[in-house]
Amino acid sequence: MSKWKxxxxxxxxxxxxxxxxxxxxxxxxxxxxxxxxxxxxxDLPISERRRERWRSYSIASAPNGGNEAELCVVHLPGGRGSTYLFEEATVGTxxxxxxxxxxxxxxxxPLDFDVVMVCTGTGIAPFRSMLQERLGRETRHFHLIFGCRRPEDLLYREELEELARRHPNFTYxxxxxxxxxAEEPPFEVLPGYVHQVYERDYATPRADLRFxxxxxxxxxxxxxxxxxKLGYPEEQVILELYG
Structure with missing residues (x-):
């Protein structure tokens, strides 16, 4: 059984x-x-019951040789875990x-397929970690499709813009x-939801793609x-669920 640190x-x-x-x-x-x-x-101090205290968060930073990790946390209305991290946790906790x-x-x-990353909200976290570590040393193409409600919700926006400028094998x-x-940004922004983008760009199934x-x-x-439904097999679709 895993030990707590x-x-x-x-x-x-x-x-x-x-x-x-x-x-x-x-x-x-x-x-x-x-x-x-x-x-x-x-393991957060939010309940007497052990399993009710556990919350998992994707690491948003790439391995850098140090002993720190960045987590990306959304404050959920009524969520005890996120409320604790927003309202009680401070530097030094x-x-x-x-x-x-x-x-x-x-x-x-080394990858032998292109990667299409589809996410919403804090689902960007694991993809940021992957892009930081792998983008500069891969020849295959990465396409990040990021869905939010408003412009201020686009996490890591400037960083992703810079990656798109520096790496021709990255589309954002x-x-x-x-x-x-209010102003047109230097990357593609569409009204609506993520589904319209991959259905537009990847309507014809390809064996050298992973979603x-x-x-x-x-x-x-x-x-x-x-x-x-488009015809992609299960093994080309990899999932990580939040909630």
Whole structure:
């Protein structure tokens, strides 16, 4: 059974009106080993019952040789875990965490397929980690399709714009369901939802594609069903569900 480790909140940054980044340090080691796409499970002081205290958050940073990890947390109305992290946790707060877990990762070998990343909200977190680590050393193409409500919800916007400028094998498309930006940004922005983008760009099934889907279950389940209807086999659709 996994042992719990001490983690210390080292930094907090507000990313959007409802999302903040929380950096955790694991002081029992000099280097935190994980694969981009994995998550940390926290034991938060929000219940007497053990399993009601556990919350898992994807690591939003790439391995960098240090012992810290950035988590991307959305404040959910009525959510005890996120309410604690927003209203009570501060720099210096001590928490408990397990070793990084999860299998929502890219293969260790050089890729022989293009990657389409479809996400909403904080589902961007594992993809940011993957892109930071792999984009500069892969020849295959990465397409990030990021769905939000409003322009201020586009997490890591400037960083993703810079990646798109620097790497010709990276495409960034955003969809906004409530409000479009006042000025045209240097990447594609469409009104609506993520589904219209992959159905437009990948309507004809290709064996050299993999779809990675991450976000709330409603979006992920719908995207999976639509991709299967287009003719993509199950093994080309990889899922990570939030809630």
């Amino acid at each position: 001490e983690a210390i909140v080292k930094r907090i940054e507000q990313r959007s009106p409802t999302v903040r980044s929380i950096w955790l340090e694991l002081p029992d080691r000099e280097r935190l080993e994980f694969r981009p796409g994995q998550f940390l499970t926290l 001590q928490l408990l965490t397990k070793e990084p877990g999860g299998v929502f990762t890219l293969p260790d070998r 498309t955003a969809t906004l369901s409530r409000e479009l930006p 990675y889907l991450c976000g709330w279950s409603q979006m992920v389940d719908e995207a999976r069903a639509r991709l299967l």
